[in-house]
Amino acid sequence: MIKPIYGLMAEFDNPTSLVNAARAAREKGYRRLDAYSPFPIEELTDALHLHHNKLPLIVLCGGILGGLTGFLLQYYITVIDFPINIGGRPLDSWPAYIIITFELTILFGAISAVLGLLGLCGLPMPYHPTFNVPRFALASRNRFFLCIEARDPLFDHDQTSAFLETLEPREVSEVAN
Amino acid sequence: MPDEPQVVEPPEPKQLIAPGYTFGSVTDQIATVVLTGRTPVFWLACFSVGLALLFLFLYAVALLLAKGVGIWGIRVPVMWGFAITNFVWWIGIGHAGTLISAILLLLNQRWRNSINRFAEAMTLFAVACAGMFPLLHLGRPWLFYWLFPYPNTMNVQPQFRSPLVWDVFAVSTYATVSFLFWFVGLLPDLATLRDRTLNRFARFAYGILAMGWRGSARHWSIYETASLLLAGLATPLVLSVHTVVSFDFTIAIVPGWHSTFFPPYFVAGAIYSGFAMVLALAIPLRAVYGLQGLITDKHLDNSAKVMLATGLIVAYAYILETFTAWYSGNVYEGAAIWNRMTGPYAPAYWMLISCNIILPQALWFKSIRSRPVLLFIWSMIVLTGMWLERYVIIVSSLAQDFLTSSWSIFVPTRWDWATYFGTIGLFLFLFFAFIRLLPMISIFEVRTLLPQAKVEEEVQG
Incomplete structure (x- = not known):
């Protein structure tokens, strides 16, 4: 079965909420997730365990x-x-x-x-599903996003959505594929 | 682009950035300069001057291509004349941009964040202007590719033991790496412009250039590594470039050129003139675009201090140059320095001493450093002084070398001046086109300076 959406995305106001949300999602067991921010956040690298690159x-x-x-x-x-x-x-x-x-x-x-x-x-990448979220344009301005992808084994539309709501985001939106 | 009212208090003297900024207002203030439909008169004036001088440059170059380098004042023995003077001057100016973007990044100097972007652009355009001179000075510029090693039917190759060939590699590497570094720094801001603009064409153009940057944490983590690595590569590069430029002189045995302290002396002089150019650009720009909250008095003060410090190194080099000429006991070295001080180029020499050593001592005083108008004037003085320095080193040494019978005085022609002012036009043209089309301050790096960018760690219970 092809999953109809790319994932679920929560929007936050400030870097601290995003880092806490990313930590919480990792603790909950989600692994296929990514965070989007308008500037590099060192703590986020820790929270998502992204230390090594080639x-x-x-x-x-x-x-x-x-x-x-x-x-x-x-x-x-x-x-x-x-x-x-x-x-x-x-x-x-x-x-x-x-x-x-x-x-x-x-x-x-x-x-x-x-x-x-x-x-x-993986750049240049002119198309990416996250761009389908209209508010995602603010990821390059002043908003912070956490996206849990549908590929994640733990992903379940309702449960994940409910989980994201517990993180007190401004908004949770679906990311169309 | 809505012009939001800017509720920004004037910055305290010690602050890097004015209080009251938010992520949004920083983004809007810098992006508005590019995305607005209104163009300030100041921009139009500077761009027009640049364009006019650029046409002068094109005319001078067309004439040069038609008639040859004889339209310049270069005659035996002063075959380098203005061309190499301007080359060294321009390439030196570029060095401050790399210093700010690379060395200050490695040293974790956060004040660099709001001046690095336009300083890097300045580097790029200064190198472009610098490159014009050796190219035109070739005599047959259309054969410039002979400088590079490639398999050819003539069966000849460049001489790799010559500093002039080293220069080709050093300057072309410098131009390429500066461009890459600048472009990598632009990526996240291009994405910002893509997301902010309402114009379809602009969104398409910025979108292509931003390559689909979306601020992913995975990307940022690699991006930070790349920035550090590029800074680490650019740091030895920038020091090597002016060192190699100084080899053009020191490897020769011409009196006044052949000395071991030229490399550090040239690098210090390069940064000296580069910071003067940074100030000369930053002061009017921040006034016209109301960016005093981002490019604060603290930035100007720091740049002036760097200028003072490198100026003192340059002063030390002049003293050492004179001392060595005497202490070496070499009659030609002594005569070369003596001719500089008292000969036909004495006015230029003493003017350079005043511009580079005596007048900049005023920068010790806070009252000078805290007045942007005075700093602007001082940066012009230093730029003039550094140009004269290169002029005196090149022209006076060549004009009066070993054999009195071959001495001759260099007289610049109007085409020398036209080409020189023409490259200033090229620089202004490129720089103001950049101001209008790309964000002149690194938006994402300024966001990291805001107090709210700090992640508040929860106390672990």
Whole structure:
């Protein structure tokens, strides 16, 4: 059976209520939930147990790849592809390569940070069910939302709705799929 | 966009943000600047000046492409002239933006939150202006891609032992990373604009740019990691860029250039002129758009203090430069500094000493730092001083080097000035287009400064 809705969403006035609501939902056993806020809230990361992400690893790999690219590019060109003998100086003059190696390390690292951010967040994503809630436009202004998704094994329309009501939200709304 | 009445009390001197703001009013005040149908006369005036100067720039560049770099005053031995002076000046200005956005983020300086966005935009546009000069100075700018290593039928490759090639990599990396950092910072605010605008086209455009950002906690957690990592990458980058720019000079053996203290001296000078530009932009903007509650006197005071501190480093560098010239016992180094002080470029030298060292000492006084109009004037003085510094370093050293017989004086032509003022026009044009189209203050970061953004922890029983 295809669940007709994406989930249920509760709207809160302030970050404290949202964090408390997220904690309560986790305690209740809900796992497929997400919170939406107009700015990053550190406590929310704790409440939803979101600590680990792979971004640092991606950036590290990107940086190492950039450094290797920079160094090998210069080594290949100055030693193998286009060697020029200037006053008998060594072709593999590695100290002179350091700057471009460093710059490409940073460049690749930064590009992988941005691509990694977009990739891990699944962006660009022009459509998302949460956008179907008219009041959700305020999530980028001054309101805080908690959404329990219908995919959650504990999800039951009436019970979940009743549970969200106990958290004293401004409003609970259905999120159409 | 409804223009809500702003019930905001004037900020206390020590506060980062005026009391009385809410998440909604902060959002509206910053977003209204972009979403309103009304454009202030100040904006129109500045944009028009920028546009006029931009046309001057285009004219000067067209003439340069048609006739060659000979329309500038660059003659042997001063082949760098205005072009490299302006390049170093502009790229230095950009450094303050990265300092504010990256280094102050790592140092957890929360006052950066309301000035970082436009400072980063300033960086981006300053780098764009800077990039114009080496490009046009190539002589045949349309062959700029020869600077990059690529397989080609000529079977030649760049010389990786040359600081000029390092510069290409440093500046292009800097431009790319600054853009990425700026754009990542914009994402949540683009989403805000998408959700706030009533104009269908604007909603579509901001929607595409926001890439579907929806403020999910999962996304924020990754976003915060990304910001920190980008800041960590941008910090050594910004220090390296002006270091590499200074290598253009120090690796050469020209007297007055060949010294080891150039890298730190250039970086300090870059931040010095950059903060002057931040003040020069922030002071009129906050007055015109009524943003005194967000860009408070505390921000101006802090920026002035950074300016004073970096100015003192620059002063130390001048003293050290003179001392080293004497202490080294090198006759050419001594002569180069002596020529600077007493030769044909003495007026420029002494003016730079006044603008960069003597007059900025007034910033020690709180009475100067707390008056925006005076700070604006002082930032102009510092910008002039820093331009003169680059001019004196480049032109006076090249004009009078080892052989007296090859000495010659540099005289800028009207096209030198036209190109220089033209890039100021390019900068104003881009900057004011940015002010009109994108939020000039990071909305989501200012929201985190509000007292109500703090999560009140319940006492665990």
